[in-house]
Amino acid sequence: MAEAAIELVGINKSFGAVWANRDINLQIAPGTIHGIIGENGAGKSTLMSILYGFYQADSGEIRVGGKPISIKAPNDAIAVGIGMVHQHFMLVENFTVLENVILGAEGEALLKNSIAKARSELQRLEKEYGLEVDPDAIVEELPVGLQQRVEILKALYRGAEILILDEPTGVLTPAEADHLFRILQQLREQGKTIVLITHKLREIMAITDTVSVMRQGTMVATRETAKTTVEELAELMVGRRVLLRVEKGAAKPERAKLSVKDLTVRDSRGVTMVDGVSFDVRAGEIVGIAGVAGNGQSELIEAICGVRCAVSGSVVLDGEPIDVTGIADPGELRDRGLAHVPEDRHHVGLVLAFEENENAILGYHDKGEYLKGPFLDIDAIRDDARTMIERYDIRPGDCRLKTANFSGGNQQKIILAREMEQDPGVLIVGQPTRGVDVGAIEFIHKRLIAMRDQGKAVLLISVELDEIRALSDRILVMFAGRIVGERGPDATEGELGLLMAGIEHREAAE
Amino acid sequence: MSRPYAKLPGWVDYGLIPIINLLVAFVFAGLVVLLVGESPLHAAAVLVEGAFGNGQNIAYTLFYATNFIFTGLAVAVAFHCSLFNIGGEGQAYIGGLGVAIVCLAFDRILPWWLIFPLAILGSAAVGALWALIPAYLQAKRGSHIVITTIMFNFIAASVMVYLLVDVLKPAGSMAPQTRDFLPNAQLPKMGWMLEAFGLSVRSAPLNISFLLALVVAFLIWVLIWRTKLGYEIRTMGFSPKAARYAGISETRIIIITMMISGALAGMMALNPIMGDQHRVQLDFVTGAGFVGIAVALMGRSHPAGIVPAAILFGMLYQGGAELAFEMPAISRDMIVIIQGLVILFAGALENMFRPTIQTIFASLSPRSVGLAAAKGEGA
Numbered sequence: 001m002a003e004a005a006i007e008l009v010g011i012n013k014s015f016g017a018v019w020a021n022r023d024i025n026l027q028i029a030p031g032t033i034h035g036i037i038g039e040n041g042a043g044k045s046t047l048m049s050i051l052y053g054f055y056q057a058d059s060g061e062i063r064v065g066g067k068p069i070s071i072k073a074p075n076d077a078i079a080v081g082i083g084m085v086h087q088h089f090m091l092v093e094n095f096t097v098l099e100n101v102i103l104g105a106e107g108e109a110l111l112k113n114s115i116a117k118a119r120s121e122l123q124r125l126e127k128e129y130g131l132e133v134d135p136d137a138i139v140e141e142l143p144v145g146l147q148q149r150v151e152i153l154k155a156l157y158r159g160a161e162i163l164i165l166d167e168p169t170g171v172l173t174p175a176e177a178d179h180l181f182r183i184l185q186q187l188r189e190q191g192k193t194i195v196l197i198t199h200k201l202r203e204i205m206a207i208t209d210t211v212s213v214m215r216q217g218t219m220v221a222t223r224e225t226a227k228t229t230v231e232e233l234a235e236l237m238v239g240r241r242v243l244l245r246v247e248k249g250a251a252k253p254e255r256a257k258l259s260v261k262d263l264t265v266r267d268s269r270g271v272t273m274v275d276g277v278s279f280d281v282r283a284g285e286i287v288g289i290a291g292v293a294g295n296g297q298s299e300l301i302e303a304i305c306g307v308r309c310a311v312s313g314s315v316v317l318d319g320e321p322i323d324v325t326g327i328a329d330p331g332e333l334r335d336r337g338l339a340h341v342p343e344d345r346h347h348v349g350l351v352l353a354f355e356e357n358e359n360a361i362l363g364y365h366d367k368g369e370y371l372k373g374p375f376l377d378i379d380a381i382r383d384d385a386r387t388m389i390e391r392y393d394i395r396p397g398d399c400r401l402k403t404a405n406f407s408g409g410n411q412q413k414i415i416l417a418r419e420m421e422q423d424p425g426v427l428i429v430g431q432p433t434r435g436v437d438v439g440a441i442e443f444i445h446k447r448l449i450a451m452r453d454q455g456k457a458v459l460l461i462s463v464e465l466d467e468i469r470a471l472s473d474r475i476l477v478m479f480a481g482r483i484v485g486e487r488g489p490d491a492t493e494g495e496l497g498l499l500m501a502g503i504e505h506r507e508a509a510e
Numbered sequence: 511m512s513r514p515y516a517k518l519p520g521w522v523d524y525g526l527i528p529i530i531n532l533l534v535a536f537v538f539a540g541l542v543v544l545l546v547g548e549s550p551l552h553a554a555a556v557l558v559e560g561a562f563g564n565g566q567n568i569a570y571t572l573f574y575a576t577n578f579i580f581t582g583l584a585v586a587v588a589f590h591c592s593l594f595n596i597g598g599e600g601q602a603y604i605g606g607l608g609v610a611i612v613c614l615a616f617d618r619i620l621p622w623w624l625i626f627p628l629a630i631l632g633s634a635a636v637g638a639l640w641a642l643i644p645a646y647l648q649a650k651r652g653s654h655i656v657i658t659t660i661m662f663n664f665i666a667a668s669v670m671v672y673l674l675v676d677v678l679k680p681a682g683s684m685a686p687q688t689r690d691f692l693p694n695a696q697l698p699k700m701g702w703m704l705e706a707f708g709l710s711v712r713s714a715p716l717n718i719s720f721l722l723a724l725v726v727a728f729l730i731w732v733l734i735w736r737t738k739l740g741y742e743i744r745t746m747g748f749s750p751k752a753a754r755y756a757g758i759s760e761t762r763i764i765i766i767t768m769m770i771s772g773a774l775a776g777m778m779a780l781n782p783i784m785g786d787q788h789r790v791q792l793d794f795v796t797g798a799g800f801v802g803i804a805v806a807l808m809g810r811s812h813p814a815g816i817v818p819a820a821i822l823f824g825m826l827y828q829g830g831a832e833l834a835f836e837m838p839a840i841s842r843d844m845i846v847i848i849q850g851l852v853i854l855f856a857g858a859l860e861n862m863f864r865p866t867i868q869t870i871f872a873s874l875s876p877r878s879v880g881l882a883a884a885k886g887e888g889a
Binding site for chain 2: 333
């Protein structure tokens with residue numbers, strides 16, 4: 001094996017009592033795509049942040065091309081040829097592509113020369129790696145996939161030989177993700193080294209040469225991708241055997257519990273986000289809405305749940321209309337048996353500064369069982385919170401702990417427990433497993449299936465196609481605010497991917 | 511991966527950090543004293559002596575503290591809803607109108623123990639109504655509460671000047687103030703409490719509104735942490751989106767919270783008017799509304815922190831007055847500078863030393879920072 005492009009030796013990093021990285025040893029061969037996989041909180045991002053100079057390791061050594069180096073800030077990392085593409089893009093949205101690329105590498109006081117230089121350099125990179133993007137386009141007007149390409153160009157422009165990508169496909173359509181992978185392969189062929197951080201097993205299998213698995217801050221295994229299986233990796237990640245696909249029987253749908261008709265919703269800027277959408281959700285079935293983030297799914301469920309006003313259309317819950325165009329009160333809808341697990345658990349579903357038990361009643365805080373006159377019945381609230389902790393295996397099992405101190409998966413369980421324990425007739429779930437680790441995903445999926453089998457109507461919104469396909473009895477695909485197709489649970493990924501990208505829709509329109 | 515959530519033990523958060531902030535403030539205040547050529551240590555001794563040296567001084571300190579408890583609570587309640595009410599000054603000033611109306615109307619016919627509750631209601635109602643207008647504008651029109659409340663301070667001041675000069679002033683009087691209240695509208699002094707410890711309070715104005723302040727502080731704790739309304743206020747304060755999701759009306763909560771806040775500020779008027787001057791004078795609030803902001807910040811919006819913070823500022827007021835008297839080189843303005851430094855370090859820069867202290871604690875004893883040890887485990 002050639003000299004490693006990057007070698008990490010005995011890296012340790014702790015935040016207070018928590019070991020984020022413990023005695024990490026890792027060798028990344030040059031000219032390969034090296035995947036790092038692990039659950040949320042396993043320490044992948046911390047490790048890469050140490051490599052890129054955001055954090056300092058408590059101890060250990062980083063070697064690049066065999067030479068030990070010290071990386072104190074991102075600039076040191078850039079100097080030795082390490083580039084990073086962050087999960088959340090670090091672009092100035094109202095700058096052009098070119099301006100973003102030279103940001104931080106402007107050179108002199110006047111921009112003229114560096115812009116000219118960057119332009120010719122971008123053309124070269126474009127040719128070499130197939131990274132086409134209009135250098136004069138404004139970044140915020142580009143689709144997400146192209147924005148990501150700008151991030152990659154930024155790193156390459158700074159002479160990156162080693163490229164770290166942190167969860168790069170989270171915001172992409174399947175087609176965009178495929179395109180990204182082709183670019184990465186091309187970069188590899190040109191001799192670049194790529195480190196791909198992800199929690200999606202499928203991506204690891206599709207593109208990497210080598211894969212390292214992290215669990216609870218330690219590096220538990222490194223495998224050649226060709227010689228391992230998805231099952232083995234999942235087991236290494238979680239530390240036990242997991243069911244990657246929940247088992248479920250056939251749905252027994254009954255009458256419609258929730259009927260949406262011609263619903264149109266605009267966002268605060270007046271842009272139509274949901275455009276005349278109609279569908280039914282029947283008791284005893286899970287209806288999944290697939291789509292790339294930002295195609296109106298969020299606005300759709302917000303309007304149904306009374307969090308956002310619709311422009312027109314109607315929604316009928318259990319035969320009774322909901323005033324979606326007026327002031328539908330989410331509290332009143334809860335009383336009528338409509339439970340809602342919102343997409344954004346940090347800002348909407350939970351108050352992170354609250355104790356766990358305070359979040360266990362959010363939205364149900366005016367129910368009689370939690371009140372004694374105007375006063376909160378603290379004992380009743382905490383008793384209920386403890387019951388939920390037990391039933392949903394929420395850890396750590398302390399209902400007085402601040403909610404921010406729970407991991408993502410456990411925070412999600414707090415919300416699910418709250419919404420499911422109220423025994424609603426209709427459950428609307430947004431991104432139930434976003435940022436949630438494999439072990440908890442299995443649990444959450446089982447619970448959702450159980451709700452269905454109890455005869456509840458479940459409406460599921462997720463950007464994870466795998467999740468939609470695993471859970472849904474019917475799949476609706478949303479594109480540009482419209483439902484562009486309905487498929488059964490056996491629809492292929494390619495078929496749904498095309499619908500999600502609006503391909504069939506566009507052809508039909510022409 | 512998110513940045514770990516470091517949490518300091520309670521005694522550091524509520525004890526050590528405020529003390530460090532205070533010490534730094536006093537070090538800078540000491541430098542100011544040095545600059546005018548006096549001994550900082552001597553000045554400090556005079557200040558403490560002036561605030562706590564004898565029964566009368568203690569009584570004055572607590573008298574001032576009473577004002578600051580009310581205004582501190584007013585600011586704190588609004589803080590819990592993420593509203594910055596800097597209109598305490600005006601709400602307290604106009605609250606004096608409520609007190610005046612009750613006292614002037616009933617001091618001939620009712621005993622003090624009937625007038626007192628009526629005056630409490632009067633001051634609270636007028637203060638609440640004064641806060642209602644900015645609250646309505648914020649809730650319905652999106653006018654920023656900071657701007658509107660500060661403007662309402664000026665309006666309140668002008669209204670009170672007009673009323674005292676043209677309406678409430680007895681005919682023939684030269685002074686812009688109401689007539690003196692009869693003894694029925696004067697609050698009983700609380701000298702007996704200190705005299706029980708063998709201290710002499712002489713003419714100090716400490717009165718039973720101090721007890722009222724302590725009771726109200728407890729009631730505010732109950733309101734914020736033990737009632738449904740308090741739960742809704744805190745939810746709105748931390749996350750308006752979560753409140754919307756939970757079916758909590760933003761308009762309703764903003765208006766109710768600001769009215770409670772205004773009522774608390776208004777009740778501050780009871781102390782100087784019924785307890786001390788026995789009439790309504792111009793500018794009787796003397797900045798207590800603004801000091802309330804510092805008190806609320808320093809007390810971390812918790813009644814258990816606000817009461818000691820209010821006593822600290824009472825000490826600065828009373829001890830500062832003594833200091834200006836004892837050491838002529840230190841003028842009244844210097845005292846204001848020292849108070850300003852305390853506000854700066856204890857209030858505005860409250861978080862200045864926190865990151866450093868957190869780092870020190872994290873490295874000294876990782877266990878003590880109380881991180882979620884189970885992070886990354888299980889689910």
